[in-house]
Amino acid sequence: MRLSPEDISRLQNNPKDVRNICILAHVDHGKTSLSDSLLASNGIISQRMAGKARYLDSREDEQLRGITMESSAISLYFRTLKRENPESEGVIKEHLINLIDSPGHIDFSSEVSTASRLCDGAIVLVDVVEGVCSQTVTVLRQAWVDKLKPILVLNKIDRIITELQMSPGEAYTHLSKVIEQVNSVIGTFYVGERMQDDLLWRERKEKGETAEFIEKDDQDIYFSPEKNNVIFASAIDGWGFNIAQFSVIYEKKLGIHREKLQKCLWGDFYLDPKTKKVITSKGLKGRNLKPLFVSFVLDSIWRVYDVALMNRDQEKLEKIVKSLNIKILPRDMRSKDTKQLINTIMGQWLPVSNSILLTVIDKLPSPLESQKQRIPHILDPTPSSELIDKQLKQDMIDCNQKGLTSAYVSKIISVPEDELPKNQRQILTGDALLEKSREARLRASKAAESARKLEESTQKGETDDFAVVQSSNAGEFEWEFEEEEEEEDLIEVKNEVLIGFARVYSGSISVGQKLNVLEPRFDPKHPNKHTKKATISSLYLLMGRELIAIESAPAGSIVGIGGLEGKVLKSGTLVSPGVLGVNLADW
Template sequence: MGKREEMIKAIKQLMTQPERIRNMGIAAHIDHGKTTLSDNLLAGAGMISEELAGKQLVLDFDEQEQARGITINAANVSMIHEYEGEKYLINLIDTPGHVDFGGDVTRAMRAIDGAIIVVDAVEGVMPQTETVLRQALREYVKPVLFINKVDRLIKELKLTPQQMQERFIKVITDVNRLIRRYAPPEFRSKWLVKVEDGSVAFGSAYYNWALSVPYMRKTGVSFKDIIDLTNAGDLKALRKKAPLHVVVLDMVVRHLPNPLQAQKYRIPHLWRGEIESDVGQAMLSCDPNGKMAMVVTKIIIDKHAGEVATGRVWSGTVKTGQEVHLITAKRKARIQQVGIYMGPERINMEAVPAGNIVAVTGLRDAMAGETVSEEQIEPFEALHYTSEPVVTVAIEAKNVKDLPRLIEALRQLAKEDPTLHVKIDEETGQHLLSGMGELHLEVKLVHLKEQWGVDVDVSEPIVVYRESITKTSPIIEGKSPNKHNRFYIVVEPMPDEIYQAIREGEIPEGKPKDPKAVAKKLAELGMDYDIARGIVDIYNGNMFLDNTKGIQYLNEVMDLLVDGFHQAMDEGPLAREPVMKVIVRLVDAKIHEDNVHRGPAQIYPAIRTAIHCAMMKANPVLYEPYQKVIINVPYEYMGSVSREMNQRRGQLIDMKQEGEVMIIISEAPVAEMFGFAGAIRGATSGRALWSTEHAGFKRVPNELAINIIRQIRQRKGLDPNPPTEKDICPQQ
C-alpha cells in the first residue's frame, strides 16, 4: 500500500471520530506569511515534499494566484497529525488576506471552528489582522496566535532577546485587546491567547521552524539555541530542532475545539431554527445519524466535474445519490459525487459524516452560503461580508456569438463569489459587474478570458455611490394609480449606532425572526421602543417600520409594501443609486377592501413614489465609498507618498516608524484611487508596499455632489439635471 493510500485510509477512519477532528483556518494581513505557513504544515504532514514547500504554494493552485503571489480562493485540505500518540484529522482552509477577497474569508469562517491568526513580528497587528479576527470572533471561531518572520528580528533588525520579548508582548497585547473587544461576551476572557499555555507560538514559516512554551518544556530547546542557529545560518538543524508543523499543529490540537465541542455554542448563533427540534438537536450534538444538514461555503468550477460545492456538514451524513433541499434557492437537487480535498486533489468517498468539510457535485443551483438539507429546515444566518461592492465595470462580448457563453460565465462567477454582483443594464444591454475593488474585478476578468475563453470590452471602472438623507420628512401621502389606496409615510435618517449594528450583523438584515428582540436592541441604541416595535424589514442598511394602528387589509398588502420599499431603496431619487441609512415609517393607510384593486400594479408605485418624494423633502445627499490605504515605504519617500495621497483627496490618519520603514495610514475616496498602483510605484521607485480595505461611506462635499450626480444620470441615459421636489412628488 503506497503512502497516499495509507493517508486516505487513515482519513476515512478519523472522519467518523469527531473528537479527533479539527476544522481550522489560517487568517492574516496580506503578506504576513499565511500561505507559506499552510504549505509547510502540509509538507510536515507528508502531503507535499519539504523542498518544494513555501515555493510550491500548494494552496495557491489557481495560476493567477501564483503569478500575483497572493491567495485569491480559500482552498481546503485534509491532513493527519500525531499528538501524544494519537492521530488527528486536521481540515485546513486557507483564506486570502487581500481585502478585495474579504468575501472568501467570511465564507471560510463559517466552515471552521478555530483559526490561527498570523502576525508578522516586524509589522505587528495591521488593519487587516483586525478585520479577519473580528470576522472569526463574529462567527464564534476560536483564535490562537502565530507570530511569524521572527528570523527578521534576529537577522535584519538584530534585536536582543530582551527587545524581542518586548516585541512579542506588544503583539500579544494588541491581539488580546481585539479579542476582548470583539469576542462573544461568554468567551472574552476564556479565549485570550497566552504564551504560558501554548496558545501562542512564534517562528518563521519561510525557514520552517517554530517554538512554543510547551514545546520548549518538552524538548529543552531554548530561544538562545534558535538565535545561535539562525545567526550561524544552519537552517537544517533549525528545522530539526524546532519543526514548524509539530509546534503549530500541536497548538491546534491542544487549543482549538473539535466539532462536538464547537457546535454546542456555534449552532445557536449561526442557525435561526428551533434548537429543540430533531435537526436542531442533531446539529448541537454533531450527530452523524441525524437528518443531514450542511452549509455551502464555496463553489468552484472544476474542468472535469463541473461545479464542486465545498461546505461544512453540521449533522447527518452526506451520501452519493441523496435527495436534498436547497433552502434559499427553493429547489431540490440530487448529490452526485461526495469527496474531500487533499490539497488541490479531490478524493471521492461514499459518505462524509457530520463534523467534516465535504466537497460535492450535483448542487447546480446552490450559491455560497446556501443551506442544504434532507428536509425543509430554517436557513442558516445570512453570511456577513465586511465590504460591499463599490466598483462597477460594464462589459460586452467583443464577438456577438460569445454572448451566451459570457452570460453563463457571469452566472458561474456570481455563484462562486457572492460578493460579486452581476446585473444587466436594461437601457444599454451591457452587463454590469460590481466588485470590492479594482483588483477583485481585474482577477475576475482574467478568469473570464482564461477559463471561459470569452474576449470582452471593459468600460472604465465606475464607482457605486449611495443616496441618503439628513433630515426627517413631513408626512407624505402616496396614492395608488387607481386612487383607491393611500399610504402615509415619514422618512428619517438612521442613527450611526443603529447602522453600525446592522453592518456588524448584531441586528440581522431581512424580516426579523424575533421582532421583540430586535425592537429591544433598537431601543438600547436609542430608538423609541414603541416605534421600534413596528419593525417589518431591514434591507441593505435601511429599515421599514409599520407604526399604524388597526388598519384593515394591511396584512394582505404588507409583502407588496416591503417589495416596494426594496425597489425604492435599490434606486434612490437623485441618481438611481442604492440608498443607505434611511428609516421608512408607515404611519397611516387607507386600503381598498377588494383585492382586485390592491395588486402589485397599484401598491408598488404608491409606496415607491411616497418614499422618494419624502426623501426629496428630507435634504437628500450623496455618499461615496472610501478606502483605507496602508502604505509601507522607506523614510526618504515620505514626501512623495504624502503628495500622491493629497492629490487623491486623501486624509492622513496615522503614521508610525518601524526601523527604516514608515507606515502611513490614510483614507481616500475610491473614485480617486483608480490607477493608484502604477502611480505609487512610480513615486517611490517601486519601494512601496501597500494594501487597501473598505472604509465605509462618507458624504460627498456639496460642491462636488452636483457634478457627480450629473455624470451618473448622463451615464444612465437620464436627464443630466438633478431632479427637484417637483419632478419627484406628484402634484396633489
C-alpha cells in the same frame, strides 16, 4: 502520509479527533508559507520546497501575483502519543485536520468569511516586524463574530534577527508588545459585546421583564504564551515552538516539573545563579538577570543564526548540532547556502508543523465541542428559527452523525472536468502535483513577460500591424498595413463542473442521496416556497486542486459536493426531505 479513501472514512467517523481550522492573517504575513510547512509534514511536498511551492495557490494568477485570492482546503493526517503519566505506556491517537488557507488581501475579504463559516478554530498569523495591520483586525473580528477559537502565531521572527538585528532581550520586549497589541484588539470586541448585552438587559428591564444579567468571564479570550495558545515561528525557515515544548526540554536539566516550568518560562521570572531557583522581579535586588524566556529560549535560537548565517563559524556550528542531538549530513554542514542550512538545522530541532498541529489538537475544539456553542449562535438570530424541526436543531448541536442531515454550502467552485478523479487515468503523486504547480507558475511568468513586452512596445510608439508612411504631396498620413499571415491563437475551452464547498453539521451525506435545497429567500413560515430538490452525484475530499472521491461524508466533515449545479448559485443549505430547516446563508 497520503490518505486513502478508507483512511478518510475511518477518521471522519470519529468527530472527536477531527479539527476544522482556517488560517487568517493580513496579506504577506506568511499564511501560504505556513501551509506549505504543514503539507510537507504529510509528504505532499518536499521539506525543501516548503515556503517556495505555494502549493495551495493553485491558480495561475495567484502564482503570478504571489498572493492568495481564493480559499483552498486540504486535509492533513497527524498522530500523537498520549501518556497519562511519564511511567505509563503511550496511546497513539490519529487526527484528521481539515485546513483552509484564506486570502489576506482586503479585496478578497468575502473569501475569509467563506472559510471561517466552515471551521471551528482559527490560526491567526501576525508578522512580528509589521505588527497588527488593518486586515489583522478584520480577521480577528471575523473569528470573534463567528465564535471561532483562535491561536496566535507570531511569524517571521527570523526578520528580527537578520534584518532588525535585535538582541534577544530587545526581541523579548518587542514580542511582548505585539501580543499586547493583539490582545487590545480582542479587548475592544469584548467591551463592545459587554455594552450591547448591558443595553439589551436594560431594555428588557424597562419592559417589566425579570431577567438576571449574566456577567461573562474574559480570562480565556486573550493570548498568553504560558497558556500555550501562542506559537513563535519562522514559517519560511521551517521552525516554530510553544512554551510547552521548551518546558519538556528543560524539565530534566533543571529538575522542575514541566507544568510549573511552563508557567514561568514567559514573564518576569528569572533563574537565580546562586540558589538555582526561579525568582520573580522582587527577588532581583538590583541584579541584572535575563528573563527565563531570553536565557533559555531566545539565546539558543540567536546563537544558531549567529554561527550558521551571520558570522559563520564551522567549529561552533558542529558543537551546536551535536548538543541539539540532531543529524545533519556533512555536505549540508559544508553548504554555502546558509538559508537552507538554517532551514535544515532549525527544522529538525523545532519543526513548525509539530508545534502548530500539536497546539491545534490541544487547544482548538473538535466539531463535537464546537457545535454545542456555535449552533445556537448561528440558529437563534436567523428569521423564524423557532419554527425549525427541534430534532434537527438537536442533531446539529450534538453533531449527530446518525441524525437528520443538515449541511451549509459556503460557496460554489468551478473545477475542470478532466481534473475529476473519474476522468484521471491515474492518481497523481505528490511530485506530479508539484510539477503541475511548477508548470502553472511557468505559464504565468510567460504571460507576464508577454504583457511587459507589449507595454514597452506601446510606450515606444511601435506598431506591429501597420506602418505609417508620409504622403509626398499634401503632408497627410496614409495607413499602410503590413500583409503578414499570422496564425490564430486557438484557446481551448475546457468543460467545467460546479462543486459545492460545504460543511456537514448533522447526519451524513452519501452519493445518490436526495436532499432539499433551501434557497436564499426561504422562510420557515412558508416551507413549500423557495426550495428545490437535489440528488448528490458525487462527493470529494478537497486536497488543494486535487479531488479524492469518497462515498459518504458524516457530520463534522468539510467536503466538496457534486450535483448542485443550478440548485445552489452562491451559498445555500441542504436538509433532509420533509424536515423544516432554516436557511444558514442568512447567518
